Amino acid sequence: MVMADAIRTTCPYCGVGCGVLATPAADGLTVAGDPTHPANFGRLCVKGAALGETVGLEGRLLHPILHGRRVDWNTALDRLADEFSQAIARHGADSVAFYVSGQLLTEDYYVANKLMKGFIGSANIDTNSRLCMSSSVAGHQRAFGADTVPGCYADLDEADLVVLVGSNAAWCHPVLFQRLQAARAQRPEMRLVVIDPRRTATAEAADLHLALKPGSDVALFNGLLRHLSAAGCADHDFLSAHCAGSVEALAEAGLEPGPPAEACDLDPGDLVRFYDWFAATEKTVTVFSQGVNQSSAGTDKVNAIINCHLLTGRIGRPGMGPLSFTGQPNAMGGREVGGLANQLAAHMGFDETSRDRVGRFWRAPAMALRPGLKAVDLFRAVEQGRIKALWIMATNPAVSLPDANLVRQALDHCAFVAVSDCMADTDTTRRAHLLLPALTWAEKDGTVTNSERRISRQRPVLPVPGEARPDWWMICRLAERLGFREAFAYGGPSDIFAEHARLSAFENDGARDFDIGALAGIDYDLLAPVQWPVRADASGTGRLFGQGGFFHGDGRARLVAVRNRPPASELSPARPLALNTGRTRDQWHTMTRTGKAPRLAAHAPEPWLAMHPADAARLDIDDGATVRVESDYGRALLRVTLDSTQRAGEVFAPMHWNDQFAGQAVIGKLLASNTDPLSGQPELKFGAVRVDPVPLAWEAVLLSRRPVTDWPADIIWSRAAGEGHHIHRLAGVKRIENWAAWCLRHLGEGVWLDYQDRRIGLYRAAKIDDERLDALLFVAAPGRRPDPASLSALFTGPAPRRRIELLAGGGIAGDDRGPIICACHQIGRKTILDAITGQGLGSIADIGTALRAGTNCGSCVPELQNLLGLARP
Known part of the structure; x- marks a missing residue:
């Protein structure tokens, strides 16, 4: 039952885009999943369930601060405008930049993009979404002619084979993973294949885990393409009607120097089993995420996956197609409005026709003529002194970007850095001249778009604290001071959304995929979740391309010939171990929000490094030892966790810890700033490091x-x-x-x-x-x-x-739970194992009945399954 005073809004974490029912309470906020929201149907992961524990004002930035001194908003905005104006007058429009975030709402993103690209006259606005899904964007554009996600979450329910590539969905997208697991429980014949160098919680649940050599994804999917062609699985009717290019030429171009199993370091029998399953299963969904995207060959990996679906015509129909899981809550919304430096708004590019169209719609005095600097190059330009004034919005690049020491040096030497954030003390705010207090999740008003193209409202639940303001408001006030008052005279986010919707339909007539024109005149407060493109009757679209209709000029998709390329960083005797990075189960990005919640800290309370026992023995490192991890770019001090499922020669470290939560654990300091040549996405999944024990006193x-x-x-x-x-x-x-x-x-x-x-x-x-x-x-x-x-x-x-x-210890016998496994109910490993053996528990359901573990968000279910296996004789 929904409480009358509950407010429907959207979770601010991953790209699943879960609906949330938030109710103000005397001590803050109570949170539950929205049973009517089609992204989650009432489910929340532990991070979403703990949202009410992260909205306190401790550590909030509540007033503008200039050079360490509190100032009023007029003083702050005047200084921001002066610095930008002077830089532009002296050095040109390309001497200024915005670095924005998937934490922004679509309306914030829209006005930032409009101001920079249409009125300042530079395309130097990029986003931290560059770090998570820009290779998917580039792969979609090459194959489909537009950044179109063809399928939807319902395909996970209907597929007979789901392939997860570079996705630890059990931890990173747990609501979708539990939806997938529920479908498997209903249909035991449904198969799950996980392709990932690590044996993650997701891989533990798979029917087949392919622990491939890092960077060999293209070799694996090129091998699959040839297998499908040889097995007669090509859909020649679909190919001739809807695709351009020769299948034979594609297969020839994708030939690798050796067998795929050898290139991928896989058991040939396991690889053939996967190839046979894929060939025999029409209803196949291939989900890919950061393990694919965060690579110097990420775009090629995306196209290698899409090629297999185009070859077989398995796209845009129920239960089949490639599906990208995005990392951030509004990564998709940023893509819609041109938040990436190489895009214009409404999925338009920098071709002459698109520049003219957007410029006329905006009545822009200074349309940018070419793409701007992508994230890594943007901060290199800051370090080189080419960017004189930089505004960072809702993100922490001093932690999240690779070669983080260079990023910090760049910020320290930049002539002027402004940061708008909800938190006062981050690694990035410490380096700013001007701090602007922004709203956080429970105070924001606008829209976000999730991984299946579903637009949802984010509604304010709590009152605005102090002098915090919306990001769109700050951007519009800067625009006024730069002389563009009329073009940015919005009364609120509903006005911005309506303009955004009108632009999507402007001179479109079905030629562009992104079209939400029918939403321009709706009641914004009542906007229900809807997938774009939106039809004339304001209804959404679940799937695309089932009957063709691609967005290249000839209406055909492209099968893109790609060859396998190894990671850009090279191992050496001095740096012999391959470092992989990623998320832990219960933390989010750089912990500025989730780090405040005690139950989210319990599962993984300190920075750690997973290492294979053979590597540890060779280096004389014990389980739990403190080690120094060094690369050519920096170092970190971490506690070792021995993991026999880790591939030998490879190590893994979570990317969350910052200077407020650990002394030397910023993993971005270890990684080179190698990027994909097409997408500009950094290679965050492979770095060359050495690991040495640290003797402790x-x-x-x-x-x-x-x-x-x-x-x-x-x-x-x-x-x-x-x-x-x-x-x-x-x-x-x-x-x-x-x-x-x-x-x-x-x-x-x-x-x-x-x-x-x-x-x-x-x-x-x-x-x-x-x-x-x-x-x-x-x-x-x-x-x-x-x-x-x-x-x-x-x-x-x-x-x-x-x-x-x-x-x-107060005479206390001690907390005998062991490490926390179920964060929702704070149930530890020892408690669970004791119950399994002592009470004869034989299933996840038994554990739930006895202890409640696994009965709420389900994020711990893979670990519970592993404990059942450990307890069996």
């Missing part, structure tokens, strides 16, 4: 009511949120002789209790402030660090009867 756990982030360089640290406190994991390479003095220096004056046993390297201290526990430090010898879960209850439960009990 001590390890410690610090729990405190305030976060501590100003540690000296010789202390290795990370921080995670706890209930009413912060959990710091510390280690040092130097011996501390006087721990009492160390506590005073780093944790401040107060009433201190302590205990030390030098013989075994043990030190414990508790700080009391106003008769309550303020900080608790437990120091131990390396490898004997206590589990902070056993100490956290001292901050949330009743105080011990005697203070001295604090130094014994």
Whole structure:
């Protein structure tokens, strides 16, 4: 039942675009899935379910700040306009730039793109979506003539074979993965193949996992193409009616020097099994995500996948086709309005006809004539001094971009950097001259578009705090000061959306895929989720291309001949290990939002490096050891997790941690800025590194009511949120002789209790402030660090009867749950294993009945399945 005061809005995390019911409450916000939203039908992953825990004002940027001093909005905007105006007057329009984000709403994106490309006269506006899906865009454009996603989520329900390529959907798109799993439960004959170098939680659930050599995707799908052709699977009627190019020439161009299994380092039998399944199954969906896109050959990988679907005519019909899962909530919306530097609005390009059309519609005085700088090149231009004024909106490139040290150097030396963000302290805001307070998810008003082309409303739920403002409002105020008041005189986001819709239909007549003209006059507040292109009656379109109708000039698709290319970075004796990067289950991007929620921190509370036991043994590295990971570009200090499912010679590290949550764990510092030559997308899935153990003198756990982030360089640290406190994991390479003095220096004056046993390297201290526990430090010898879960209850439960009990952990027997597996219900590994063996639990349903684990968002189900396997004799 939907509460009367619940507000329908959209989740701000991944590209699934889940509908959310948000209800203001006395202590913030309650959140539930919207059962009527067609993207999720009421399901939420743990991140979405925890949205209400991330809307507090702690750490928010609430006022404009110029050079560290609070100013009013007029002063801030005048300075922004002065800096941009002076740079343009002295150095030309290409001396300024915007770097924007898939966290923006479509209306924000639209006015930013309009101002830069139509009125300032430069195309130097790019987006962090360049990092996640621009290779999909380029592949779609080459094959289809437009950036069109052919299918929809319903195809996952109807397919007989689903192939996930470079997608750990169980963790990164869990709502869709659970939808897929539900379909498999209904139809046991349905098969799932996962193609990924890592044996992820997604791969654990597959009927077949192909752990291919990194970068060999094109060889695999070129081999599939030849197999399909030889097996007589080509749909010659579809090809002759709707495709251009010779299949024979395509197959010849895709010949690799050796057998596909050899090129991919796969068992030949496994590869043939996949090829046979694909050949025999008409209803096949191939889902691809960052493992494909984030590559120096990402566009070719996308086209190698699409080729197989075009060859067989398996596209645009129920249960079949290529389907891109985007990473960000509004990556698709940014693509619609031209948020990428090489696009104009409404899926138009920089050809003369499109420039003229958009310019006339906007009545633009200075249309950009050519594409602008893509993300990596844009920050290189900043570092080289060619960009004089830069405005960064709703993103943290000092963490997320590759070669992050260069990005930081570029920002530090740029003449003027403005950042609009909802958080005051990020790695990027620390380098800005001007900070502009932006709205966050629960305060925004506008639209987003998900991975299946579905436009949904994001509605404000909480009041605007402080002096925060919408991004579109800031952009329009800058436009006014630059002399463009009339073109940016919007009364609100509904006006912007209506103009965006009109432009999509302007001189279109079906020639362009993106058309939402029928929505221009609707009641914006009542806009229901709808997939574009939108028909005249305002209804949506689920699938495209089932009957052809591609968007090249001749109406035909292109089968694009591609050859396998290895990753751009090369391994060497000095850098012998291949680094892969990605997400953890319960965190999002650079943790500025999800890092605030204690239950999201419990599953993976510190930065880590997964390593195969054989590599660890060769390097004399134990499980849980601290290691230094170095590349030619930077280094990170991480804790090792041994993983026998990891391919030998390869390591994996999550990309989330920033300088507010860890001392030296920014993974972007390790990666080269190699990019795909067509899409400009960086290669974030392959870097050449070495790993060395770091000898430690001590390890410690610090729990405190305030976060501590100003540690000296010789202390290795990370921080995670706890209930009413912060959990710091510390280690040092130097011996501390006087721990009492160390506590005073780093944790401040107060009433201190302590205990030390030098013989075994043990030190414990508790700080009391106003008769309550303020900080608790437990120091131990390396490898004997206590589990902070056993100490956290001292901050949330009743105080011990005697203070001295604090130094014994309050007399608590200890939190015996083990590492958290089910974040929704905070159920640990040991609890689950004990229940499986002690109660004879034999299925996921049994675990859910006994413990509730796996009954909410379902993100932990693959791990529960693995625990069932471990517990069986």
